[in-house]
Amino acid sequence: MRVTYLGPAVVGIDHPAVAEMDRRKFTPSCFLVEISEEAHPGGPLMEGDVLVVDEARSLVSTPVL
Template sequence: MRVNYLGPALLGLDHPALENLDAWRLPPSCYLVEVSEEAGVDGEIIEGDVLVVDEARPVQHGDLVVVVIDEAYQLFQGHRIGGAVRLLPASGGQGMTARTDHCRGVVVHRARSALVG
């Protein structure tokens, strides 16, 4: 599923993703992405969710992982297999295998607008 890059998660940034989070505790390696409309409104992750992604955190088994494919940010469920990661689309479908250095970060926080479900 596609996500849209919003920018770095900076202290003092007024954004719903940082509302219930101590933003001062976030490392400078964190950035924000917003889940695109292709996610729909059914499921654990829905259109409009904002995710805090830490690009310095190593991928572990079961993490939500952001990967750049053809210059587009995509969200996958990661399954660690030795030095590689099996990436399954967060919305279901065929997966692929990638090296951990292809991953652009691990989701560490999810926020949903109060206007949504």
Template sequence: MRLNYLGPACLGINHPALEGYDLSRFRPSCYLVEVSAEAGVDGPVIEGDVLVVDEARAPGHADLVVAEVEGEQRLFRTHRIGGRMRLMPTAGPRESIWARQLDLRGVVVSQARRYGL
């Protein structure tokens, strides 16, 4: 699924999903992305969620990661196979791709959701 870059977590970004959310607890290497409409409104990650991504954290098995694919930031779940990593889409076509370290933008470390729309 597509993600929209919001900016560094340390800037105190104003977003409805972040009301009452303490961004100061995250490292300076963290930034925020908003989940696009293609995510839908059913599932563990939905449209409008804000994800905190740590670009300094090394991805492990079954992590949610942000990767740049075809010029867009997209959300994937990782699958480690030996020393290599396969990226599994969280929405859309189910074709996985091999990860290149250059394409990885960080690991999702937190998720904020706006309740009471």
């Protein structure tokens, strides 16, 4: 899946998808990515969605939303 890196989740990111998100609950190991058009998303994900990625968690964990 191709995504665009937006930056650390704990810093003020100017993106409408995270405007009202309480970023105080995220650790410094969390960052935000936006799903790009080249990702060919399907299912519940679509272009422009922003995902929170936690580098400290394993790949088997559930999404943080």
